[in-house]
Amino acid sequence: xxxLSLPSAPPADKPQPTTNQPQNxxxxxxxxxxxxxxxxxxxxxxxxxxxxxxGTRTGWISALTLPRPSDVFSTFxxxxxxxxxxxxxxxxxxxxxxxxxxxxFLGIAVGITIGLFSLVRAGLVPLVAAIFPIPKIALLPLxxxxxxxxxxxxxxxxxxxxFTPTVVATFGAVDNVDRTLIRMGQSFxxxxxxxxxxxVLPGAMPGILSGLRISLAIGIILLVAAEMIGVEFGIGSYIxxxxxxxxxxxxxxxxxILSIFGVLVSALIGLIEKHLLKWRS
Amino acid sequence: MEIRxxxxxxxxxxxxxxxxxxxxxxxxxxxxxxxxxxxxKSTLLRFIGGLERPTHGDxxxxxxxxxxxxxxxTYIFQDFALLPWRTVRGNISLVLEDHGIGGAAAxxxxxxxxxxxxxxxxxxxxxxxxxxxxxxxxxxxxxxxxNPAVMLMDEPLSALDSQTRELLMDDLIALWxxxxxxxxxxxxxxxxxxxLGHSIVVLSxxxxxxxxxxxxxxxxxxxxxxxxxxxxxxxxLWDLMRDEARAADAELMNV
Numbered sequence: 001x002x003x004l005s006l007p008s009a010p011p012a013d014k015p016q017p018t019t020n021q022p023q024n025x026x027x028x029x030x031x032x033x034x035x036x037x038x039x040x041x042x043x044x045x046x047x048x049x050x051x052x053x054x055g056t057r058t059g060w061i062s063a064l065t066l067p068r069p070s071d072v073f074s075t076f077x078x079x080x081x082x083x084x085x086x087x088x089x090x091x092x093x094x095x096x097x098x099x100x101x102x103x104x105f106l107g108i109a110v111g112i113t114i115g116l117f118s119l120v121r122a123g124l125v126p127l128v129a130a131i132f133p134i135p136k137i138a139l140l141p142l143x144x145x146x147x148x149x150x151x152x153x154x155x156x157x158x159x160x161x162x163f164t165p166t167v168v169a170t171f172g173a174v175d176n177v178d179r180t181l182i183r184m185g186q187s188f189x190x191x192x193x194x195x196x197x198x199x200v201l202p203g204a205m206p207g208i209l210s211g212l213r214i215s216l217a218i219g220i221i222l223l224v225a226a227e228m229i230g231v232e233f234g235i236g237s238y239i240x241x242x243x244x245x246x247x248x249x250x251x252x253x254x255x256x257i258l259s260i261f262g263v264l265v266s267a268l269i270g271l272i273e274k275h276l277l278k279w280r281s
Numbered sequence: 282m283e284i285r286x287x288x289x290x291x292x293x294x295x296x297x298x299x300x301x302x303x304x305x306x307x308x309x310x311x312x313x314x315x316x317x318x319x320x321x322k323s324t325l326l327r328f329i330g331g332l333e334r335p336t337h338g339d340x341x342x343x344x345x346x347x348x349x350x351x352x353x354x355t356y357i358f359q360d361f362a363l364l365p366w367r368t369v370r371g372n373i374s375l376v377l378e379d380h381g382i383g384g385a386a387a388x389x390x391x392x393x394x395x396x397x398x399x400x401x402x403x404x405x406x407x408x409x410x411x412x413x414x415x416x417x418x419x420x421x422x423x424x425x426x427x428n429p430a431v432m433l434m435d436e437p438l439s440a441l442d443s444q445t446r447e448l449l450m451d452d453l454i455a456l457w458x459x460x461x462x463x464x465x466x467x468x469x470x471x472x473x474x475x476x477l478g479h480s481i482v483v484l485s486x487x488x489x490x491x492x493x494x495x496x497x498x499x500x501x502x503x504x505x506x507x508x509x510x511x512x513x514x515x516x517x518l519w520d521l522m523r524d525e526a527r528a529a530d531a532e533l534m535n536v
Contacts, residue, residue, distance in 0.1 A: 180360055183332060183362070187332060190379045194378070194379050203366075279366040281365075
């Protein structure tokens with residue numbers, strides 16, 4: 001059902017006789033207003049998985065097309081019971097945290113300087129636009145040469161991937177800070193630094209946080225790329241390995257882990273937003 | 282402290298906005314500036330407060346700001362300009378922090394200005410919880426906190442409904458009567474001008490020039506809503522402005 005759902009149509013059964021009978025004014029408003037509906041998200045998940053399960057069991061989805069959800073689940077349980085899950089999770093989590101922390105931190109810093117200084121903007125905006133569309137996976141060999149086969153090249157790849165979207169979101173957010181608030185700060189004689197810290201930064205926070213959702217999702221995507229070379233453990237390498245062997249159950253188990261990870265990160269940002277942006281109406 | 286404008290003219294690109302404005306703003310008086318839309322009255326106010334620079338002419342302060350004055354030229358904006366992420370108290374403390382006033386000293390100032398604007402019960406509210414009239418009172422409290430020499434008010438009541446406007450005008454008159462302040466009050470509302478102005482400067486349409494300065498001698502606290510004398514003054518102002526306003530309205534925007 002879309003948000004455009006019409007209110008129940010007025011009964012148009014018989015033609016109205018032209019009398020002076022008072023009639024209700026037809027209702028034409030409503031709609032166009034998204035509202036939260038509980039449980040629909042989960043229900044959709046359940047239905048899709050149930051369909052896949054049913055299809056693979058009855059045979060109208062072949063085992064090569066899609067693995068059986070229950071098999072994926074038992075693979076996952078097995079992974080958990082053998083302790084391999086944590087052995088894969090821990091290094092991936094570390095790579096994600098370190099890499100995206102570097103990328104996001106540098107991205108916010110660069111984004112703010114772009115937002116504040118025309119010279120930096122003139123120089124860096126085209127550069128960022130040039131870097132943004134480069135598939136970072138393509139640069140992995142380069143990073144391996146620069147930073148070695150160890151962890152540093154993985155951090156660099158993820159940092160690089162999260163950096164550009166953070167920059168773009170941050171300078172956009174700084175641009176959107178209400179200029180009248182800045183004029184107000186100037187009119188009360190606030191120092192430049194105070195204006196940046198007390199007006200520009202908090203004002204840009206909503207935009208920075210929503211940019212973070214995208215940056216961190218890209219960070220998770222790049223985890224698989226980062227773990228393509230020289231890695232023994234990690235969710236990404238687990239997925240790569242399963243993919244090379246066409247082991248769909250394990251491939252899907254890995255993908256599901258990344259999905260759950262993505263949902264958790266998004267929920268975490270939601271919590272931060274709820275806390276930091278209480279002031280928004 | 283007085284403000285004197287001499288020969289102030291301004292052009293945006295080759296587009297003349299203000300032409301040869303000479304004006305004295307005497308100490309302890311409220312000077313209203315009225316004029317048709319686009320006549321440059323808000324621009325003029327930004328010149329007086331040093332937020333913008335005119336292409337020609339000078340704006341000088343005569344005399345020193347009073348003791349304890351933190352920010353001699355202080356604005357009150359039409360859209361309140363409150364930081365939405367700070368409480369009422371935080372918004373006022375913002376303008377004290379940069380002067381190194383914190384702790385008990387800040388507390389004392391904030392409590393005082395909140396009491397004067399009847400906001401004491403709302404110190405911890407966020408702007409989103411307040412009505413428009415309350416928000417503007419917070420902005421007035423914030424302006425009072427820096428103990429200004431001259432208040433620069435840019436259509437401060439224009440974003441409010443007419444009932445709230447009446448209430449706030451009474452508040453402003455009460456504040457002025459208790460402690461007279463110097464103010465430049467820009468408005469397009471003639472009723473506000475005749476209630477609050479000791480003198481009313483009528484600007485012509487673009488390029489803005491001073492057409493007439495109307496003086497009102499009646500003390501502020503004796504001017505009431507619907508006063509016949511004020512109505513007559515207001516009508517006089519409107520007669521001065523009507524044709525200009527109509528012509529200004531019909532002009533194309535080339536900005």
